[in-house]
Amino acid sequence: MIIRAKFTKRNYLKYLSHLDLMRLFQRSFSTIQMPIKYSEGFNPHPKFSIANPLSLGLESECEYMDIDITEHIDIDDFIKEINMVLPEDIQITKAICLEKGESISSVLSWAYYEIKVDLNQEESVESLEESISKWLKKEEVLITRLKKKGKNKVPTEINIVPLLGNITIKGLDENNYIVINALLRTGEGGNLKPVQLMEAMSRDLNLNLDLDSLLIKRIALYAEKDKNIYCPL
Amino acid sequence: MINKLKLDKVLMKVEKPARYIGMEKNSYKKDLNKVNVKFAFSFPDVYEVGMSHLGLQIIYNLINSVESFACERVFAPWVDMEREMRKEGIPLYSLESKEEVKNFDFLGFTLQYEMSYTNILNILDLSHIPFNSKDRDESFPIIIAGGSCAYNPEPLANFFDLFVIGEGEEVILELLNLYDELKKGPYSKDSFLMEASKIEGVYVPKFYNVSYNEDGTINEMYPLVANLPKVINKRYVIDLDRMYTPDKLIVPYIDTVHDRIALELFRGCTRGCRFCQAGILYRPIREKSVENLVKISENLVNNTGYDSISLMSLSSCDYSQLLLLTKELMRKYEDKKIGLSLPSLRLDSFSIDILKEIEKVRKSGLTFAPEAGSQRLRDVINKGVTEDDLVNAVTYAFEEGWSRVKLYFMIGLPTETDEDIMGIKDLAYLVKDIFFNRPNEERKGNFKVTASASCFVPKPFTPFQWYGQDTIDEFLRKIYMVKNSIKDKKVVFNYHDADLSYIEAIFARGDRRLSDLLVNAWRKGCKFDGWSDLFRYDLWLEALEESNIDGSFYANRTRDINEVLPWDFINSGVSKEFLIREYKNAIDGKTTDDCRNGCRACGITDCSMRGAYN
Structure with a gap:
């Protein structure tokens, strides 16, 4: 049991x-x-x-x-x-x-995160929202990952766009950190860590985010069946 | 409280961040604004080491058992954490409330080994607290220390406001109650220290001065204030069964050095090994009753969830009711999958029988400590084990399925010759022969014998307290003599760092004049000196030179019996006459029998051995 x-x-x-x-x-x-x-x-x-x-x-x-x-x-x-x-x-x-x-890990395929980060510059939430949503419409966002090849680890480029679900900007919190909610792939069918998302975002949009200040919370984990996302418990 | 956002930034960058968060099971979280006395307890080493110390668990629970007192923990941040904290400007904080150390009423250090002294300075610096007691006004915590190294407090005399000599279970509450009382009136730190110095076992260094002879030895130590005692008597608890004993232990989240229940069976030791400081300091021998121990173990098992109990003492197999105790505990815990272990083993069949009984499942390695390679030298140090004991013990162990044996030795012991040294190799080979002389089909496991040699450090309050340590060159000559003679893959020889033992010897028998040396060494970056990979002998040599201190004066010089020793003003309960007698017996190669077999008149009063056997 x-x-x-x-x-x-x-x-x-x-x-x-x-x-x-x-x-x-x-x-x-x-x-x-x-x-x-x-x-x-x-x-x-x-x-x-x-x-x-x-x-x-x-x-x-x-x-x-x-x-x-x-x-x-x-x-x-x-x-x-x-x-x-x-x-x-x-x-x-x-x-x-x-x-x-089925084991619980084989069922889970999406993770929902709350990401908070210190926005190192004076930029309004609105303009940030705009540039991020533009960025999210791109067909290809490449990041470099180390992949095992035999004994060695080889840097490999992958496109993260298929790993992205809903991404929304919630606004500023009490510490003036910007709050972003992101649904990202997890598990065997592909995996994207929230840190990698933020690194790519900061890089492509020249945001100069202070990535040391990242505060990340996983809010939910979901399973997927016939394109429907649901809570496994 | 320190800035949480800054702390989060830092914790994301360091290795093992769980060292710095507290929040463990059975840790306290009191509102510091609602208590009368805030006490920060510091073990000046990294978390995993400090959390393995039973004394911390006792004092922590004891202070917190008083509702109006709070005790919180402070450890030495590892080098990566220290770097990040300094970069972000985070001061050192207590694990429980994340409160700056500087804001506590007391900061208490436990002094367990000399090589932690630079960490003390580093902790003060990270807490933004001046090193010297004379530079600290009323706004700073009162800085105190206890533990076994406090028996020679002099090298740290400039830094501390007061030392507690002996066991802390009673004194610590007396001190905090006194502070609590005085705070209700017109308080001053000096009035507190003056009143505290009247408590037995408390030493306030600034109330004393030392004069020196031309040759650098001490002429006299004298009180600067009228009515202060010339001699500080150590404190100890008379009845361990009635002493405060915690019914819970903090259970760390991360793996620590000693990650199990420590059940203390007794204090003191009757064997009288002449190199052993603990064997003198913790006299008289005092046992806890089986009934009490079973009750304590029950509380600890229920409150921690640990699955292993270690029976702790200086020489656990000497507990007079050991068989009864282990039977009781086994009966109680076998079904619950809770194991027992004995950390200190003697080389007799009785010990092996007990071991066999309690370690039914795992047959790991066995460790024995003959301490010296020849019988002659074992007699000198009064380690009452013979070669026959070793032969019997390992034969028996091999029969029972053990295959790995560790042997501990010391080099640089008084009267030691090259022949004695080579005895280390001989004993290791003897163990190997015993294993391989057994019939092939009866040999189990993959045999290995490891002989480890540490460099002898003469310690205060032992019969060898006058004896000069070997020079580093002499240590190395002896070490390589053994090392080069061993040419067998199944015999491994390990040895300790001679440089480190030299610095340890300087502080072990040092005096007040070493304060500058310690500060200079710290300035140059010395810390975690007990970690051989972080120990920087080159920096210590520079510090010695700049402080104008001749290390050999403290470490290598054999002292005259009549010389005033820096710790002579402390009364350990054991008389100097006894130590002198034992020193002479050592040089003559005469052994002194276990004091369970008759009183040796060491000077201790209130000793149960005395009543029972004389």
């Missing part, structure tokens, strides 16, 4: 690496004595996986995790108990029990 859970990763806990996060969950599961399945072998480890792990430094409102369990447990009790031992900024917001199914 599998528990599919949705959880947050907020505030300073965005600085936990994937490995640290896995350890935190492992410890928390053992604290509440969850009947978790262990892998076979010399060094057994609990079976659970987090889909599309976040890069270090990104917050999220919506991460997904599959947990293999050996016996049925009450979902509401599980959420209540695990949230007691988890930190305030990492909380399970929803969970369901599945008999068996």
Whole structure:
């Protein structure tokens, strides 16, 4: 049996690496004595996986995790108990029990981000909006990525336009950072990191954005079926 | 509070940013505006090291157990973080409230090793706090220190407002309560320090002066203020079962050096190894009861989620109820997949039996510490193990399935000859022969023996406190003698940095005149000196030269028994007569038996061994 859970990763806990996060969950599961399945072998480890792990430094409102369990447990009790031992900024917001199914990572194909960045110059939101929307109409925006070829990593140019979904400018926040929402491809069918989008945007539009100041939050992860985007949980 | 946007910028650029965020399970987050006393506790090394220190967990929980006090943590930022913080102009902050260190009432350092001293200066600098106590007015925190290196506080005397000598569980609250009380009236820092100096175990360096002889040795240390004690007595807790013991530990998110429950069985040690400072400082021996330990372990397991308990002590196998304790703990935790481990092992069959019992699953490497290569030298240092003990222990270990053995040695011990040194190689080869002399079909695993040699640093309050350290050249000669004689891939020889041990020896037995040296070394960029890849001997040599300090005066000179030592004004409870007697016994190659088998009259009062066996 599998528990599919949705959880947050907020505030300073965005600085936990994937490995640290896995350890935190492992410890928390053992604290509440969850009947978790262990892998076979010399060094057994609990079976659970987090889909599309976040890069270090990104917050999220919506991460997904599959947990293999050996016996049925009450979902509401599980959420209540695990949230007691988890930190305030990492909380399970929803969970369901599945008999068996596709792994959560194979289902997810779009990620929705909120991106905040310090606009290093005096430019109005309106004019920025205009230049960005012009930029988004281009058929080709190339970025360079290192791709593995055998043992070496070779710089390869790729067009990111097919990886872009809706991108909207929300305005300025209380720190005078510009706020952008972006839907980007994720998973096996192509992947674009929000940082790469901002690098390309800053480069092509001569925006001189202070990329060190980027604050990124993943707001949602979506699956896609017959051109319909939906929430998997 | 520091600027969060700036901090975010910096944290995105550094390695392991989770070192700098706090927020761990069981950490406190009090509103600093609503407490009477704000205490910043600093372990002057990187987070992963500091968080592995049990003393931090005790003091942190103890102070925070008082509602009107808050204790928050401060570590040394790693070099990348320091660079970015300086670039962005972020001052050093506490992990909990992200509050500037400068805004706390107290900044307390734990002094665990001499090579962390430059980090202390770096922490003060990053906090925008002047180094010298005389340059700090009332607006700065009171800077205090404790821990085992505080037993020779003199090299740091200029920097600290006060030192706590001995165990902190009782003194720390006495100090904070005093401060809390005085703050209600017309407060001045001097009045606080004056009142604090009346607390047993508290040393306020600025109230004392030192005069020197022409040859550079100390003539006299004397109080500058009437009614101050000439001798500072160490503090220790008499009954560990009634002492404050935390029922929870902060659980770090990132992997730390010691990432498990530390269960302290007892304090003190009865073995009397003559090189060992802890063995003297933590006397008398005091055990916790099995009942209490089981209860503590239960709390810690429930509150942390750790799956491993380490039974900690100076010599854990000497715990008088060890068999009973391990049985109780195994019975309780085996089903919960919680493992036990023993960090310090002796070379006797009893230890191996216990080990066999508790390490049923993982058979990792085994570590033994014969400390010296020959029986003659082991007698000199009073390490009561024989070659037979080693043979029996490793034979047994190989039978039980272990295949990797580590042996720890020291070089530069008093009376050491080249023959003693070559004994290191002989013992390593002996272990190898024992393994390969077993029938082929009974040999399990991939055999390796590692012999590690550290360079001996004479420490205050040990029978070897007078003894001059070997020169670096002499260390290297001895090291290469062993290294070049080993020509076997299954025998590995490691050795510690002799340069580093030399600087450590200077500070271990140093006096007040070393303050400038420390500042100069820090100015040149020395920090994290305990990390051999960051240790800059070249800079230390320059600093020694510019400070006009002869390092050999402190490190290599064998001191006269009658010389006034910089730490003579501290009473560790063990008498100087005992140390002299033991020094002479060492030179004569005479051993002194474990004090469980009869009192050796070391000078400690309130010792249970005394009542029980004499």
